[in-house]
Structure formats: structure tokens, C-alpha cells
Amino acid sequence: MTSNHDYLTAARRTITMEAEALTALTERLDEQFIRACELILQTRGRVVVTGMGKSGHVGNKIAATLASTGTPSFFMHPGEASHGDLGMITRQDIIIALSNSGETHEIIALLPAIKRLGIGVIAITGQVESTLGQEADAALDSGVDVEACPLNLAPTSSTTTALVLGDALAIALLEARGFSAEDFAFSHPGGSLGKRLLLKVADIMQTGDRVPRVGADASLQEALLEMTRKGMGMTTITSTEGHLLGVYTDGDLRRTFERQLDLHSARIRDVMHSGGKTIDPGALAAEALFRMEQAQITSLIVAEQDGPILGVVHMHDLLRAGVA
Known part of the structure; x- marks a missing residue:
């Protein structure tokens, strides 16, 4: 079966739009990012990352990256949190909550319980004036003017900016902690990566x-x-x-x-x-x-x-x- 669809044009347009979104993100970084880093460095517990849908998938990756670069972290599904998993959180922890709209029901529903525990909240949201953005102790703006999806519906550019903000946090914290290659190796003992980093x-x-x-x-x-x-x-x-x-x-x-x-x-x-x-x-x-x-x-x-x-x-x- 043949098609006249221009796949390469669609792919290049998508990549260009997401690259432009990241350029805009770089220019928006401000004191809120510094505040987020300081909050995490002051935390005696773990970073608990949460998000629904595509934001949840991004959150899973952010938690994994933080954990492997010296910041103890895990992902908590917000839907399961309201049915018992909230018990995984301690008063020494801090939350990173992802929601492009900042109004995701499952995330907003957790805020009262989180606040009662006195836990700090870092928001990664496309709407810093949203409920989540206003309730957060630090709100990182992952907003985009338009999604790469031609319908402007499927989360594409917005998930990319959220993911990159998570990477930026992880690397900024890694450098602040003086995290070394040997430290990294202890989190990656298996496979060729561990061998390259640990074997003398x-x-x-x-x-x-x-x-x-x-x-x-x-x-x-x-x-x-x-x-x-x-x-x-x-x-x-x-x-x-x-x-x-x-x-x-x-x-x-x-x-x-x-x-x-x-x-x-x-x-x-x-x-x-x-x-x-x-x-x-x-x-x-x-x-x-x-x-x-x-x-x-x-x-x-x-x-x-x-x-x-x-x-x-x-x-x-x-x-x-x-x-x-």
C-alpha cells in the first residue's frame, strides 16, 4: 500500500515546534526554579513525583532520573494515592506534581492531605495561575503556545517541556551535591554501564x-x-x-x-x-x-x-x- 503523505515534513515540523518550545522554556527559567532546587536540597526525605495520564508517564521518568543521580525519588499514581498509597509519603518528603492544566482532579484532590502533612509541593504546570500553581511552594512554568499535534490536542510539546524541566532539576541537583561518576555507578551496578563505571x-x-x-x-x-x-x-x-x-x-x-x-x-x-x-x-x-x-x-x-x-x-x- 502506498501513500502520498509527506511523513518527513510532518516529522520535521514536529521536531521544530518542540525545539522552539524548549527555547522559550529556557528564557522563562527564573527564581522559581532556584526555589525548587533549594526545597529539594533541604528535604530530608524523598522526592515523590505524581501526575496523571501523559504527565504521569513523564513523572515516572523524572522520578527515575532523580533517583539515579543522587536524589532519592519514586513515582506515586495520584489515583491510587487517594485509595491508600498516600501512606507512602512521610512528613520529611516533598512532592513534584505534574499537570499541564494545573486543574487535574486527581492531583487537586490530594492537595489538602498533602498540606495537612506540612509537605512542600513543587508544580510543573503549563498554567502557573492554576489551582496547582497557586498552591505550590514553587511553580515551574512548562507552558507552550501550541502543541506539535496539528489538532493542538495531543500532549506533545507540553510533555517535552515538562520532561526537560525534570532533567534540568536532576542535573542542577547533581552538580549541587557534587555527585560523581562513582556515585552514579552505585545506582547502576548491572549491565555494561555498571561495569564501565565500577570495574577497576x-x-x-x-x-x-x-x-x-x-x-x-x-x-x-x-x-x-x-x-x-x-x-x-x-x-x-x-x-x-x-x-x-x-x-x-x-x-x-x-x-x-x-x-x-x-x-x-x-x-x-x-x-x-x-x-x-x-x-x-x-x-x-x-x-x-x-x-x-x-x-x-x-x-x-x-x-x-x-x-x-x-x-x-x-x-x-x-x-x-x-x-x-
């Missing part, structure tokens, strides 16, 4: 006899045998105290052949690269991956500053760990 080089590096190493007086042939045995495409050259003197790689071997050196008589100290790229065992495995990609190499020597070699981390180690 020391957790995955090769150690002991698995580390390819020869002394500076070793022959080139001995170094090649060590490279073959350990299967990392390189070997370290170390001092008698175990400190790194240099490295020799598969690439160096190709260059050695070009020089037509005798593999039996040549000494590794004469063909090695002095020094080598190292990484601290306490560094994130993700940092090791970044350094390898930047230098276009497949392994890093693990050592503390001015200390002996502790191990080697290879690209294969990162792949097995799910970091790469």
Missing part, C-alpha cells in the same frame, strides 16, 4: 606468570618465545627489581625483520622501545580502554608510579569483562 584495572589485569616479561640481556629469540607463550602480542622488558625498562611488540618484530637483524644474536635491549604506556591498578577499566583506543595499542602495563610491574591489561581482558 586491578580487577581484570593479568598478573604473575601470565605477564610476558624478559630481562634486558635476553636474546631477541627468547623474547619472541615469551611473546608466543603469553599470547599478548608483546612482552615487557624489566630490571632485576621488576621495574619496566621497555616493551617489544608484534609491530616491532616486523620492523626488526626490515632491518635484517639476526634473531639469535640480537639482544632485546637493542630493539625494544624504552619505557612503555602504563596505568595505575586503581584506574577504571574504562579509562584503560580509552587510553588504548587513543594510542591505538592493545595492552597497557599496570604499575604504580615508580613501582615495579604489577600486571598487564589487554584488550581481550576488557572484552571479556564487557567493558569494551
Whole structure:
């Protein structure tokens, strides 16, 4: 079945209209946003996000983003709240209520009970002069001139502005709390994200006899045998105290052949690269991956500053760990 409908024009118009709504939102940010941030930072409990319909879906995402960025939060359905779920709220909590009209019945019905508990309310609404806007301790204006929907009915631009206001709150609070990558990782221990943020080089590096190493007086042939045995495409050259003197790689071997050196008589100290790229065992495995990609190499020597070699981390180690 074919159609003459211009899908791309509709899509581009929608994106343009929502982008314009966000530009207008940026210009409307004022002291109310600062007030909202301060209220949340002063809260000893959790942020309880609530909203009906599409606002509820946006609220769910806002609660999840806040929780993962250092602000304990959960979503409460306003319809269920009036039938018992209001008991989830404590006097130490604060409410973020979403309603484009600011007159959503299920939200307004909760306000007297919330006020009796002495809980602060932050409104995200398209009508700051509405009942919700007037009752709130801070009212964030998510209003739009027109929805991206050509009928001006389906919540589109308005849900986008509400969602972005939630993200703006989360990031402003994250920065105010000094929330770090390590803090973020503890909220995301599962999957590749957690591995990238939590896994240390020391957790995955090769150690002991698995580390390819020869002394500076070793022959080139001995170094090649060590490279073959350990299967990392390189070997370290170390001092008698175990400190790194240099490295020799598969690439160096190709260059050695070009020089037509005798593999039996040549000494590794004469063909090695002095020094080598190292990484601290306490560094994130993700940092090791970044350094390898930047230098276009497949392994890093693990050592503390001015200390002996502790191990080697290879690209294969990162792949097995799910970091790469």
C-alpha cells in the first residue's frame, strides 16, 4: 500500500515546534526554579513525583532520573494515592506534581492531605495561575503556545517541556551535591554501564606468570618465545627489581625483520622501545580502554608510579569483562 503523505515534513515540523518550545522554556527559567532546587536540597526525605495520564508517564521518568543521580525519588499514581498509597509519603518528603492544566482532579484532590502533612509541593504546570500553581511552594512554568499535534490536542510539546524541566532539576541537583561518576555507578551496578563505571584495572589485569616479561640481556629469540607463550602480542622488558625498562611488540618484530637483524644474536635491549604506556591498578577499566583506543595499542602495563610491574591489561581482558 502506498501513500502520498509527506511523513518527513510532518516529522520535521514536529521536531521544530518542540525545539522552539524548549527555547522559550529556557528564557522563562527564573527564581522559581532556584526555589525548587533549594526545597529539594533541604528535604530530608524523598522526592515523590505524581501526575496523571501523559504527565504521569513523564513523572515516572523524572522520578527515575532523580533517583539515579543522587536524589532519592519514586513515582506515586495520584489515583491510587487517594485509595491508600498516600501512606507512602512521610512528613520529611516533598512532592513534584505534574499537570499541564494545573486543574487535574486527581492531583487537586490530594492537595489538602498533602498540606495537612506540612509537605512542600513543587508544580510543573503549563498554567502557573492554576489551582496547582497557586498552591505550590514553587511553580515551574512548562507552558507552550501550541502543541506539535496539528489538532493542538495531543500532549506533545507540553510533555517535552515538562520532561526537560525534570532533567534540568536532576542535573542542577547533581552538580549541587557534587555527585560523581562513582556515585552514579552505585545506582547502576548491572549491565555494561555498571561495569564501565565500577570495574577497576586491578580487577581484570593479568598478573604473575601470565605477564610476558624478559630481562634486558635476553636474546631477541627468547623474547619472541615469551611473546608466543603469553599470547599478548608483546612482552615487557624489566630490571632485576621488576621495574619496566621497555616493551617489544608484534609491530616491532616486523620492523626488526626490515632491518635484517639476526634473531639469535640480537639482544632485546637493542630493539625494544624504552619505557612503555602504563596505568595505575586503581584506574577504571574504562579509562584503560580509552587510553588504548587513543594510542591505538592493545595492552597497557599496570604499575604504580615508580613501582615495579604489577600486571598487564589487554584488550581481550576488557572484552571479556564487557567493558569494551
